[in-house]
Amino acid sequence: MRASTIPFGWSPAWHRVRARTRGAPLVPLTIIGVVLAAALFADVLAPFDPEIGNLRHRHRPPAWVAGGDSSHLLGTDHLGRDILTRLLYGARISLIVGFTAAIVAGAIGTAVGIVSGYFGRWIDQVIMRVVDAWLALPAVSFAIFLAVLLGPSEKNIVIILAGVFWTRYARVIRGEVLSLKEREYVRLAIVAGCGKWTIMRRHILPNVINTSIVLSTLIVGVVIVAEAALSFLGVGVPPPKPAWGLMLADGKEGMMAGYWWVTLFPGLAIMLVVLAANLLGDWLRVKLDPQLRQL
Amino acid sequence: MTRFIAKRCLYALVSLFILSVTIFVLIRVTGDPVTLLAAPDAKEADLQAIRVQLGLDRTWPVQYLHFIVGALQGDFGTSLYYRVPAGTLYLQRLPASLQLAAAAMAVSLLIGISIGILAAVNVGRWWDSAGKLIALLGLSMPSFWLGLLLINFFAVYLGWLPTSGRGTAAHMAMPAIALSGYFTAAHMRLTRSSMLDVLGSEYVKLARLKGLPESWVLVKHAFKNALIPVVTFAGINLVLMINVAVVVETVFAWPGIGRLLFEGIEFRDFPVVQTVVLLGGVMVIVANLLVDILYAWIDPRIRL
Numbered sequence: 001m002r003a004s005t006i007p008f009g010w011s012p013a014w015h016r017v018r019a020r021t022r023g024a025p026l027v028p029l030t031i032i033g034v035v036l037a038a039a040l041f042a043d044v045l046a047p048f049d050p051e052i053g054n055l056r057h058r059h060r061p062p063a064w065v066a067g068g069d070s071s072h073l074l075g076t077d078h079l080g081r082d083i084l085t086r087l088l089y090g091a092r093i094s095l096i097v098g099f100t101a102a103i104v105a106g107a108i109g110t111a112v113g114i115v116s117g118y119f120g121r122w123i124d125q126v127i128m129r130v131v132d133a134w135l136a137l138p139a140v141s142f143a144i145f146l147a148v149l150l151g152p153s154e155k156n157i158v159i160i161l162a163g164v165f166w167t168r169y170a171r172v173i174r175g176e177v178l179s180l181k182e183r184e185y186v187r188l189a190i191v192a193g194c195g196k197w198t199i200m201r202r203h204i205l206p207n208v209i210n211t212s213i214v215l216s217t218l219i220v221g222v223v224i225v226a227e228a229a230l231s232f233l234g235v236g237v238p239p240p241k242p243a244w245g246l247m248l249a250d251g252k253e254g255m256m257a258g259y260w261w262v263t264l265f266p267g268l269a270i271m272l273v274v275l276a277a278n279l280l281g282d283w284l285r286v287k288l289d290p291q292l293r294q295l
Numbered sequence: 296m297t298r299f300i301a302k303r304c305l306y307a308l309v310s311l312f313i314l315s316v317t318i319f320v321l322i323r324v325t326g327d328p329v330t331l332l333a334a335p336d337a338k339e340a341d342l343q344a345i346r347v348q349l350g351l352d353r354t355w356p357v358q359y360l361h362f363i364v365g366a367l368q369g370d371f372g373t374s375l376y377y378r379v380p381a382g383t384l385y386l387q388r389l390p391a392s393l394q395l396a397a398a399a400m401a402v403s404l405l406i407g408i409s410i411g412i413l414a415a416v417n418v419g420r421w422w423d424s425a426g427k428l429i430a431l432l433g434l435s436m437p438s439f440w441l442g443l444l445l446i447n448f449f450a451v452y453l454g455w456l457p458t459s460g461r462g463t464a465a466h467m468a469m470p471a472i473a474l475s476g477y478f479t480a481a482h483m484r485l486t487r488s489s490m491l492d493v494l495g496s497e498y499v500k501l502a503r504l505k506g507l508p509e510s511w512v513l514v515k516h517a518f519k520n521a522l523i524p525v526v527t528f529a530g531i532n533l534v535l536m537i538n539v540a541v542v543v544e545t546v547f548a549w550p551g552i553g554r555l556l557f558e559g560i561e562f563r564d565f566p567v568v569q570t571v572v573l574l575g576g577v578m579v580i581v582a583n584l585l586v587d588i589l590y591a592w593i594d595p596r597i598r599l
Binding site: 234264 | 565576
C-alpha cells in the first residue's frame with residue numbers, strides 16, 4: 001500500500017472509530033459536546049470571575065488584536081469582565097434554560113396532544129381551539145407579555161417559554177394520535193378491556209415519543225434564541241448574570257466606539273448552539289421518524 | 296364555498312374570543328392588575344381609586360364584558376407614559392413597521408427565490424450545497440445579532456450607513472437585511488423543494504419531450520407553478536415579520552410596533568404591551584383566515 005492512500009496518522013483504531021460512527025452527525029455532536037463541557041467545567045476552565053470585572057482592564061481587545069493581551073483571550077467588556085469567562089458561564093444558563101423549557105413544553109404539549117387526539121369530540125374541539133388561538137400569538141411578543149407579568153428570573157423564563165411553546169407539540173402530536181388510535185393494536189387493547197388511560201400510556205405514548213424528541217431538538221434552538229432575545233430586551237435573565245443575550249445588550253453601547261468583540265462572540269456562541277440543534281434535529285428526523293421528513 | 300368561508304370565519308371568531316380571554320385571565324391570575332396600570336410609586340388610596348375607576352372591583356365576567364366592548368370600539372386602555380390611547384399609538388407606529396416588513400420581504404424573496412431555484416436546478420451540485428449552507432446559517436442566526444454585526448461592519452468600520460432612525464433608504468438597508476435573514480432561508484428552502492416537485496411533474500416532462508429548450512421549460516412551465524406556495528407562505532410571513540421585529544427594531548431604534556413594545560417594557564407601560572400582543576394575535580388570525588380562503592379559492596379540493 002502506498003503511503004499516499006492512507007494519510008499519516010490514520011491508524012486502524014481511527015478506522016474502527018470512524019466505522020462505528022459512520023453517518024453520525026459529527027459536526028452538531030462536537031459543538032454540543034464542547035458547549036456542554038464549557039457549561040459543566042466553567043469554574044475550572046474560566047480564568048476570571050464572570051460577574052466582577054477589573055475596571056482598569058475595560059474594553060481590552062481579543063489577544064490577537066493590537067492592544068490585546070493573552071490573559072483575556074477574547075477581550076473584556078465595559079466593566080472589565082473577561083468575555084471568555086462570561087461565555088463559558090453563559091453556556092450553563094443557555095443550556096439549562098433551553099433544555100428545561102423545551103422538555104417542560106414537550107411534556108405538556110405531548111400530554112395535551114394525546115388527550116386531545118384520543119378523546120376526540122368536544123374535548124378535542126375545545127383543546128384545539130385554545131391551541132390555535134395561542135399559536136396565533138407571535139412567540140416573541142407573547143413571551144415578552146408574560147415576562148412583564150411574571151418578572152425576570154431564570155425560573156420564570158422557563159415557565160414563560162414552556163407556556164409559549166407547548167402548543168407546537170400539541171398540534172403535531174394530536175395529529176399523530178388521530179391516526180394511531182385507528183390502528184389494530186389499539187382496537188384490540190380496547191377489546192381486551194384496557195382502560196383509556198392505560199391505552200394512552202402503554203400504546204399511544206411510546207409511538208409518539210419519537211416525534212416529541214425530534215420536535216424537542218428543533219425547539220431547543222428556538223427556545224435558546226427566544227431566551228437570548230428576552231435577556232437582550234431586559235425581561236429575561238437579570239444582570240449581572242452572564243447570559244449570552246445580556247452580553248449582547250451590554251456590548252451594544254460600546255459598538256460605536258469600535259468595541260466589536262463584545263457583541264461578536266456571544267452571538268457566535270448562540271448561533272453555533274442553534275446550528276447544532278438544527279442539524280441534530282434534521283438528522284434525528286430522518287433517523288427516527290421517516291414520516292416527518294416533509295415537515 | 297360560502298359554507299366553507301362561513302365555517303372558517305366562525306373558527307377565526309372563536310380563536311379571537313379565546314385570545315382575548317387568555318390575555319384577560321393571564322393578567323389577573325399572575326398578580327394585581329392595578330400595580331401594572333398605575334405608576335410604581337402610587338399609594339394604596341390611589342390604587343383603590345384606580346380600581347373603582349377601571350371597574351376592577353367588579354366580578355370577572357362583568358370586567359371581561361367591559362374589556363371586550365372597549366376593545367371592539369378600539370379602546371385598549373391609555374398609555375401610562377404617553378398619556379394617549381394605546382390604540383392610537385399602535386396605529387401611529389404601524390406604517391413604519393409595514394415599511395420595514397415590506398423591505399425585508401422584498402430582500403428575502405429576491406435572494407430566497409433566486410438561490411432556491413439555482414439550488415433546485417443544480418440539485419446535488421455546488422449551488423445546492425451553497426444554498427443549504429446559507430439556509431442553515433440564516434435559520435440559526437438570531438436576527439438581532441445579525442443586526443449588530445451589520446452595524447459593526449457597515450456603520451462603524453466602513454462608516455457607510457446610519458445606525459439608527461428612519462427616513463432614507465440608507466436607514467432602512469440594515470434593519471431590513473437583519474429582519475430578512477431567517478425568512479430568506481425559509482423562502483429558499485421552500486422554493487427549492489417546490490421547484491423540485493414541479494420539475495418532477497408530468498407536465499414538465501411533457502414540455503421536455505416536446506423538445507422545448509430547457510430554459511423555456513424552466514421559465515415558462517416550472518417557475519410560475521413553483522412560486523404559488525412561496526407567495527402564499529410569504530403572505531403569512533409578512534404578518535409575522537411585523538410582529539417579530541421587536542428585537543431588530545430595538546437594535547436600530549426603528550420607530551415601529553416592535554420599538555413600541557420595547558418602550559412598553561422600559562417604561563413599565565402595561566396597556567401598551569397588552570395592546571401590541573393582542574393586536575399581533577388578531578393580525579395573525581385574520582391573515583390565516585385570508586390565506587385559508589385564498590387557498591380554497593385556488594384549489595377547490597380543500598373546500599371538502
